[in-house]
Amino acid sequence: MIYRPLPAPVQKALEHIPEDGLDVFLLAGGSIRGVIVQAARLIHQARANHGLSPIETTVLGRGLLTGALHSGGLKGKDRAAFKVHSQGAVGGMSVEANVLGEIRGYLQNSIQEQDIPADIATTGPSHDGRHYRDTLMQISDRILGSGTLSVTRFPEGAREPATSTVAFADTGLDQVFESFYLQSEQVPTRIWTSFAWDDTLMLQSAAGLMLQTLPESPRHSREAFLPIVQYLETLDLRRQLAELSLQGKPASEIARQMFADFDVEIVGSKGIEFFCSCSKDRFGTFIQGLPAADRNEIREHGPFPLDVTCHYCGSRYAFSREELQELLG
Known part of the structure; x- marks a missing residue:
């Protein structure tokens, strides 16, 4: 892989935020599994290598964050590939993740201004950048249209990979992956991806959070899962993830602060990066x-x-x- 250099302002900004990383944690006495990632460097490198606009960065970035979240559950030499086939202008995306936290991916098509839904204002950021950030997330929720998500697992030692496919229609990427876990794995899952941009459209933070019930104790897990999700629904979770990242808090500390009332236990950590084995x-x-x-x-x-x-x-x-x-x- 050839790493394209990051702009000097980006390199300077990255000096003040935590290194990219992933933490796996348990909640409610071990009945709920969570994964939290910080990935600003990963997303910046993907943007530089692919030459992405802010909108394209948000769309692909959410896929890369979800790939990173999924890698928290891989073992041995496992890897996984995600392919979104979309009837929307973006056409789809491909993302791959492995147990080492190496994430790579690309968009099928570039996103042009005329591809943006007409009812979403894209005239630019407000003075605090929040309006434009929210607009980018809205666009990324709408740009896929309908289509399918296929997840292929390559378990270590398996003779053949296993692929599962689910259909989606006019929903955001976080919800597409939630539907996959519920329909294909029968595992209730919630996913949140978050980005913060400044007024110059430089990405300041990128973070993701995933909560799942544990299959080995479904009743206990599901009883504990609902109140935690209901609690999180009362928060502006995407904004909170961004703000805590910008405060310089590592992923493990964010998890401890966010779930202080739910018996949080960190059980694993690793680095993540935008990496490709091509040469x-x-x-x-x-x-x-x-x-x-x-x-x-x-x-x-x-x-x-x-x-x-x-x-x-x-x-x-x-x-x-x-x-x-x-x-x-």
């Missing part, structure tokens, strides 16, 4: 594996250099005529 060597191997007719066409007519781009991370690799001749013989 020029891997693309070279792919070129060598093309059908003979395609290899001959490239060998004779190029183009030179041959530029290839990784969909997942936006890294671009250029193969000169000499490199192609060496690869293709």
Whole structure:
């Protein structure tokens, strides 16, 4: 992967917020499982590598945050892939996450101004930036339209991956994933993703929270789950996540503060990052594996250099005529 440099103002801002990370915790005597992530650096790197607008950053960023939240439950060498197929202008997105906290993903299509629902004002931020932040979240809730979410798991040691698919219609991405967990896994789940932007449209914080009942004790879990969710519904949770992140609080401290009345216990932590395993060597191997007719066409007519781009991370690799001749013989 080739990391594109972050703008100097972004690098300076990141000096004052916690490192990206993920914490897994239990509530209510171990009957509820939670995952909380802070991922401002991850989202900034995805934005830089893909060249995303604020709206595109919000849409893809929510998918990346959800991938990070899901990685909190992976074990061994497990990994998971999420594919959203949408009838909306964005077309969909793909996100992958593994047990190491390495997250990557991309949008199927870019989002143009004319793709934004006409009834949502996008004239710019108010003096405190809150109006525009909320507008971006509204747009990301509406831009998908209807479609399907497919989740493919690659468990360590399994002979074949397992894929589950659920349909959705005109709902936000958080709710799409909640529906997946309930319909496919029979696990009641709530997900919140949060972003804070300043008046220059620089991302200041990105955080996510997921709560789930534990399958091994469904009755106890569900009895404890409802009052916690009802409590959270009384809060402006997205705003609270953003504000606590901007105060420099790490994810574990946010969880302890937010759930102080629910017997919170931190049971695991790890780092997360925007990372892709692509490389020029891997693309070279792919070129060598093309059908003979395609290899001959490239060998004779190029183009030179041959530029290839990784969909997942936006890294671009250029193969000169000499490199192609060496690869293709």
